[in-house]
Amino acid sequence: MDGTYSQNDLSHVVEADKAHVWHHLVQHRGFDTKDPNIIVEGKGMRVWNQAGKEHLDAVSGAVWTVNVGYGRERIAKAVYDQLLRMNYFAGAAGSVPGALFAEKLIDKMPGLSRVYYCNSGSEANEKAFKMVRQIAHKRYGGKKHKILFRDRDYHGTTIGCLSAGGQEERNAQYGPFAPGFVRVPHCLEYRAADQGAPTQNYGEWAADQIEQVILREGPDTVGALCPEPVTAGGGVIVPPDDYWPKVQEICRKYDILLHIDEVVCGVGRTGTWFGYQHYGIEPDFVTMAKGVASGYAAIACCVTSERVFDLFRDDASDPMSYFRDISTFGGCTAGPAAAIENMAIIEEEGLLENTTTMGDYMLDQLQALADRHAVIGDVRGKGLFLGTELVEDRETRKPVAEAQAQAVTADCMAQGVIVGVTNRSVPGYNNTLCFSPALIATKDDIDQIVSAVDGALGRVFG
Numbered sequence: 001m002d003g004t005y006s007q008n009d010l011s012h013v014v015e016a017d018k019a020h021v022w023h024h025l026v027q028h029r030g031f032d033t034k035d036p037n038i039i040v041e042g043k044g045m046r047v048w049n050q051a052g053k054e055h056l057d058a059v060s061g062a063v064w065t066v067n068v069g070y071g072r073e074r075i076a077k078a079v080y081d082q083l084l085r086m087n088y089f090a091g092a093a094g095s096v097p098g099a100l101f102a103e104k105l106i107d108k109m110p111g112l113s114r115v116y117y118c119n120s121g122s123e124a125n126e127k128a129f130k131m132v133r134q135i136a137h138k139r140y141g142g143k144k145h146k147i148l149f150r151d152r153d154y155h156g157t158t159i160g161c162l163s164a165g166g167q168e169e170r171n172a173q174y175g176p177f178a179p180g181f182v183r184v185p186h187c188l189e190y191r192a193a194d195q196g197a198p199t200q201n202y203g204e205w206a207a208d209q210i211e212q213v214i215l216r217e218g219p220d221t222v223g224a225l226c227p228e229p230v231t232a233g234g235g236v237i238v239p240p241d242d243y244w245p246k247v248q249e250i251c252r253k254y255d256i257l258l259h260i261d262e263v264v265c266g267v268g269r270t271g272t273w274f275g276y277q278h279y280g281i282e283p284d285f286v287t288m289a290k291g292v293a294s295g296y297a298a299i300a301c302c303v304t305s306e307r308v309f310d311l312f313r314d315d316a317s318d319p320m321s322y323f324r325d326i327s328t329f330g331g332c333t334a335g336p337a338a339a340i341e342n343m344a345i346i347e348e349e350g351l352l353e354n355t356t357t358m359g360d361y362m363l364d365q366l367q368a369l370a371d372r373h374a375v376i377g378d379v380r381g382k383g384l385f386l387g388t389e390l391v392e393d394r395e396t397r398k399p400v401a402e403a404q405a406q407a408v409t410a411d412c413m414a415q416g417v418i419v420g421v422t423n424r425s426v427p428g429y430n431n432t433l434c435f436s437p438a439l440i441a442t443k444d445d446i447d448q449i450v451s452a453v454d455g456a457l458g459r460v461f462g
């Protein structure tokens with residue numbers, strides 16, 4: 001640590017935090033006996049807490065965000081310069097970094113052409129949902145308004161996004177939800193038997209399950225399908241290669257817009273700029289947030305095709321025909337200024353290539369770990385986005401108890417390695433360890449992460 005804060009300063013911070021901060025995603029009773037972890041500094045892959053303890057961060061800021069690592073002076077400087085020159089102007093006005101980042105982003109997304117700025121993954125998804133609803137009104141008399149979402153996928157925290165939420169534990173006690181959102185089955189081959197699926201051609205079977213729901217609801221009532229390309233918090237679920245092309249074929253057959261939620265996968269996490277690009281599909285909407293500026297500023301984007309955009313061009317006969325939406329902080333220039341540098345770092349340092357190489361290496365290492373620990377039932381991943389599902393018995397595939405999976409992450413934490421676990425997402429299935437180190441990870445970093453998990457599994461499961 002650089003000594004900016006004295007131990008007295010940090011003790012005061014802990015007391016102020018305990019007295020006044022309402023932390024995300026946690027039962028506060030835990031802080032009666034244990035201080036919150038205040039992350040004071042970060043550099044590269046590592047962070048330091050109030051006690052000066054160093055941790056290797058295998059989850060990029062807890063939720064798959066800090067793709068280029070901590071302490072990037074170049075991003076901080078670009079944001080500083082931009083804020084002094086012009087920090088904010090909203091509404092119909094544009095900005096220099098907003099235009100330049102949109103140009104760079106679209107260059108990475110063949111087939112898409114328009115970037116709508118906002119601040120969070122939830123908000124980006126809400127924008128797409130609103131566009132789908134407005135298209136339904138403009139073109140189909142309001143009828144083709146339903147939005148399909150998949151079991152186990154998550155799209156955000158607002159009531160609209162929870163209405164499209166496939167994770168029961170995130171939704172419980174927050175209803176009633178918005179009408180017009182319809183659940184379809186997910187695609188997790190390891191658990192195919194639980195779905196009563198055949199052992200052959202699982203991807204095709206899972207896509208067909210979506211078609212069955214479309215036919216049940218009536219294709220003329222379904223406007224869009226919104227999935228995660230690789231499901232994150234629902235269990236790090238990588239679909240078989242033939243799944244997404246088949247899903248796209250079904251969407252096209254029934255004139256259903258495909259909205260891919262890249263809030264986690266977007267901007268390099270899986271080794272391509274976007275997760276959907278592994279599968280050769282062409283979505284109509286792509287939403288993104290976390291990795292867009294690696295957490296150096298709040299920015300999210302809802303990107304659409306020109307076909308979608310054209311539907312909103314002013315129609316003189318209808319004064320309501322344009323997208324009547326605004327995001328106050330979509331006018332803040334810190335986000336696109338940071339995002340330009342973030343993208344430049346990924347390109348100049350070859351981080352997509354590193355993500356693929358290191359992702360393959362980590363997958364191999366985790367598979368090798370499975371040879372030593374029978375509790376590892378499945379290892380899956382794409383790039384530096386990986387998970388291991390822990391089971392009591394490889395035959396029955398019964399998940400370990402949530403508390404046991406959490407004991408593994410607590411043990412890793414004590415060893416100075418921050419590992420994630422699917423938490424409060426799918427009842428009975430909060431048993432997947434999650435790994436998403438920054439895209440700069442080296443073999444040494446990965447060895448340290450895998451060795452910590454090895455030790456933890458040995459201690460927790462014997």
Ligand code: PLP
Binds near residue numbers: 063119232289
């Ligand atoms: N979509 C996915 C796939 C996510 O994982 C998340 C958050 O974890 C969101 C959307 C919501 O993003 P935010 O928390 O920025 O609103």
